Amino acid sequence: MAIIGSLASGGMKPSTPTIGTASDLGTGTSVSVAFTPPSYIGKGTITYTATSSPGSLTGTGSGSPITVSGLTSGTAYTFTVLGNTNYGVASASSAASNSVTPAIPSSFESIASSSGSGASSVTFSSIPSTYKMLHLRLFLNTTTGSDSGVYMTFNGGTNNEISYAKIGGRGTTASTSASTTSSGNGIYIRTFGTATIGSPAIIDVYDYTSANKFKTFDTRNGFVAGGGSDADSSYISAVYANTSAITSITLTAQTGTFRSTNSFALYGIK
Amino acid sequence: MATTYEILATTTISGTPNTVTFSSISQSYTDLRLVANFTVGSASDLGLRVNGSTANYSYENFFARNGSNPTAVKAGGDFYFDLTYGVAQGTAAPAIVTWDILQYASTTMNKSVLYDRGYQSGVTTASSSQRLMGCGLWESSAAITSVSLLNVGNTFANGGTVTLFGILKA
Numbered sequence: 001m002a003i004i005g006s007l008a009s010g011g012m013k014p015s016t017p018t019i020g021t022a023s024d025l026g027t028g029t030s031v032s033v034a035f036t037p038p039s040y041i042g043k044g045t046i047t048y049t050a051t052s053s054p055g056s057l058t059g060t061g062s063g064s065p066i067t068v069s070g071l072t073s074g075t076a077y078t079f080t081v082l083g084n085t086n087y088g089v090a091s092a093s094s095a096a097s098n099s100v101t102p103a104i105p106s107s108f109e110s111i112a113s114s115s116g117s118g119a120s121s122v123t124f125s126s127i128p129s130t131y132k133m134l135h136l137r138l139f140l141n142t143t144t145g146s147d148s149g150v151y152m153t154f155n156g157g158t159n160n161e162i163s164y165a166k167i168g169g170r171g172t173t174a175s176t177s178a179s180t181t182s183s184g185n186g187i188y189i190r191t192f193g194t195a196t197i198g199s200p201a202i203i204d205v206y207d208y209t210s211a212n213k214f215k216t217f218d219t220r221n222g223f224v225a226g227g228g229s230d231a232d233s234s235y236i237s238a239v240y241a242n243t244s245a246i247t248s249i250t251l252t253a254q255t256g257t258f259r260s261t262n263s264f265a266l267y268g269i270k
Numbered sequence: 271m272a273t274t275y276e277i278l279a280t281t282t283i284s285g286t287p288n289t290v291t292f293s294s295i296s297q298s299y300t301d302l303r304l305v306a307n308f309t310v311g312s313a314s315d316l317g318l319r320v321n322g323s324t325a326n327y328s329y330e331n332f333f334a335r336n337g338s339n340p341t342a343v344k345a346g347g348d349f350y351f352d353l354t355y356g357v358a359q360g361t362a363a364p365a366i367v368t369w370d371i372l373q374y375a376s377t378t379m380n381k382s383v384l385y386d387r388g389y390q391s392g393v394t395t396a397s398s399s400q401r402l403m404g405c406g407l408w409e410s411s412a413a414i415t416s417v418s419l420l421n422v423g424n425t426f427a428n429g430g431t432v433t434l435f436g437i438l439k440a
Contacts, residue, residue, distance in 0.1 A: 103273075196378065232405070233332045237352040
């Protein structure tokens with residue numbers, strides 16, 4: 001090998017590859033490293049090696065891109081590439097690539113969030129159509145305080161076409177009911193709010209991208225006032241009688257505005 | 271780095287304990303979700319306690335069992351969130367319980383939870399089917415750093431699973 005090395009010094013050494021983009025392959029442990037081969041590779045054939053930093057894990061190939069495996073999910077890596085001829089003559093290493101962090105794709109992703117502070121409504125618009133269902137996690141707290149509520153509508157409509165069945169309890173009274181929204185405000189979520197107490201609500205919207213069937217959704221929500229002086233626990237199964245894909249969701253305070261302690265979080269589930 | 275929906279801790283119950291606790295909970299998430307699937311060693315009440323606190327739990331439970339009309343219960347100032355409220359769980363079949371604890375890391379707001387518990391006594395009889403759903407308030411602005419699943423006065427059978435998830439918003 002030392003003899004080959006002397007050939008390199010005689011002009012046989014390949015020129016340096018040009019680093020391209022390193023991309024996460026979504027397995028949690030592997031990355032694809034792109035590069036541009038050197039214009040001069042010298043004598044014989046050439047094999048390229050991509051090396052990670054940290055870890056010095058390597059992958060090899062006869063061209064771009066090269067896959068480097070065995071990486072650790074959640075760790076940020078950069079990569080360099082060099083060429084090696086079958087005579088054992090190596091090029092210099094390329095510059096380092098961009099940093100990339102391998103990760104396993106999540107089936108539960110955060111789409112958007114807002115506090116809605118000072119506003120009377122919050123809208124999630126241009127909702128991506130890439131999920132199977134939507135999941136809303138809300139911490140509701142309007143300036144109105146006790147026995148108020150928040151309305152939820154879809155696609156900016158008046159949503160009189162929502163029908164629902166509701167079960168729940170308030171105090172010591174359990175109730176079941178079924179109805180259709182008629183006020184034009186959408187489905188109603190009862191809330192209670194003070195400077196230190198809000199109302200939790202979790203909503204699942206199923207198959208929201210369908211263009212040929214009505215949309216179903218469930219809500220779980222409630223509130224408990226200090227000392228349990230007032231309390232509500234509600235569960236709704238509902239249908240939005242519209243075949244259009246849902247692209248926006250609006251939550252509107254019945255009266256007053258949302259405090260800074262509200263939390264509106266929209267997630268997509270694949 | 272926190273991800274959107276992540277398992278923070280999970281355990282398979284062993285040693286027939288009466289409490290399963292997850293402590294030193296990361297404060298990097300928006301909400302917590304605790305999911306338990308378990309059987310019990312003897313009929314017992316089930317509860318949730320946070321930060322080891324024995325006070326200031328209030329809740330509203332909607333409860334149905336055995337095909338009867340549902341009932342509602344409101345409680346204030348309890349020692350824990352009571353998910354059975356006087357109706358013990360039998361020993362034959364596992365129960366499933368899910369708690370959602372919102373804004374658990376807040377140091378300004380009292381803590382709100384939503385929970386859902388289901389239990390069916392066995393395959394061939396519906397004599398002890400139960401479903402309870404509720405909303406609770408722990409009146410403290412302290413960030414929640416531990417959660418405990420309680421089998422009040424009795425023990426959990428071995429083999430059940432309890433998992434804590436962290437949920438992070440954008």
